[in-house]
Amino acid sequence: MNAPTKQISKRALSLWRVHGCISTGISVIVAVAVLVLTNLFSWPVWPSLVIGAVILLEIIFSIWLIPSIRWERLRYEVREQEIDYQYGLFIVKRTLIPMVRVQHVDTEQGPLLRKYRLATISISTAATVHKIPALDETEAEELRRSISSLARVAEDDV
């Protein structure tokens, strides 16, 4: 069984790195505050060291590693019979959603996503919701249209 082939837009990678930068930025603000306080009240040094280590880890993981791994893993394919969707970081998950089970499809777009011309698509069945994040705007729109035309819920199956 071959993994699905389609990947999401490269812009998603930049967006996730921006997310990482924002959270690192918050840590940096906290770190500066702690440094100032340490100087003012001659606190012990170890809190500053801990926060420094956290920032370093954040730069490595949330800006560099995690977005790339996530982007590399995230693949999807919409076929006539089903949606094949693979995602994950350290645990790779692959989900099959039969077209006849799809109840409805939504796309959503926050301010950051809009700036990067991306959109998130969520596919709902009677029991579950599956989200494919940060797709190209036009692609998401197209996908939404094609899924909703392919989806034919068999009513009596629920």
Next chain:
Amino acid sequence: MMFEPKRLHPISAVLNFAKGLKDAILPIVAIFFFNGNSEGGFLGWLPLILTGVFLLIILIGGVVKWLRFVYWIDEGELRIEHGLLFRKKRYIPLERIQSLDFSEGILHRPFQLVKVSIETAATSGLEAEAVLTAIKRLDAKELEKTIYQQKSDPSSAESDAEIIEETSRSLVYQMTTKDLILMAVTSGGAGVVISGVAVFLSQITEFLPVGAIYNEVVNWLQFGVVIAGVIAAFVLIIAYGLAVILTILRFGNFSVFHEGDDLVITRGLLEKKQVTIPLNRIQGIRIDENIVRQPLGFATVSIISAGGSVKEGADQQFKILPFIKRDQIEPVLTSILPQYELEVSPESPPKRAKRRYVFRCIWLPLLISIGVSVFFWPLGLLSFIMIPAFIGLGMLNYRDAGWNIREKQLMLSNRLITKQTYFIKKHRIQSCQFSRSIPEQRGRLSSIEVMVKTGAGKTRARCLYLDQDDSETIMSWFQTK
């Protein structure tokens, strides 16, 4: 007949009052015990007066609620109107009604009354679509009949003797008294285990290595442990006894009927309950075997149903055979759900998965033991004696995991504490997922999980650490039409 607007039985005013009282019990108690100043006179009586007024309001509220509540059937709809200031009308088309659930409380029984909960497909969350607090049992039967006729043949809503004849119920299963008692006794399974452990612990303190220096401390400790043990055991025994009695009251007279396209479950000694499950809403079957009952050869069979509100059967998985010998499940179920094949021989995960099952069970206890040992050195080391138990649990988890495909049916079994076996038809599966963590990938293993609709939510069936090829077999089985 049902076509005239009708009130509920007057007893429902009392029931409304009781319910109002239950909801307002905290403020009432607060007011009653509120004693701002202890002087006599008017202020001293104020709390009592306020409480009285409060009770009166609730009582009047209950009566008014009953007075203003009418229901009837007209133009193929069940119509309910209620409310004093805001008149609320709710019209439910009869063919939309999925099921009627009956229950009889202590107040209902002397007057031959039932409480009717009406469920539709739209029912989700905690409340039923509509509730008739207390109506005559005959009226309830009448209502049921009318709805059934409406659903089967909307053109002739008037009573038709033949149809009623056809839908007469047939008994599928009835729990014997012996099973009921055994079930009640084993239902506090956790309680038995805990009290067993408590006894074991109080024994073990006798054998503690008593060094001369620690003598005093250990003496004191032992005393404390014995007292605590005795109290704990006492509490546990009482709780256990209560659990046994409650189980007998709840599951007494348990029977399952087959009626038309529905399954009807009735149970309860003090409070009688009747639940209706439409057969076409059944999504799958789950068999539970807990650690106490499995060696005795008993299991619980639940039905995963897509309909109904959550509050009735816990998480909407109706126990249709709460306590039954493993080998009797098949004959009972084939009569009502012949499309399911329960006697299948499951395929196991590969041998190399055993390590992963054991690791999954012991990593947390190991961490805890290490923590305890560090903080309570050296007595904390004793916590390591529970590790073998968890290793055993891991082995058990490995042994009880399995999967099987039989034409359109998928069987998945797994255990954490209780062994759960799911039987699901392909067309009921909402989505199918397989996942591999990094160590799983190295061992060519992967886990399978499928989602099924239940009530307002979902149920997950899964099997861990299967051979890569087996998972792919399941996935491609799911893909093919």
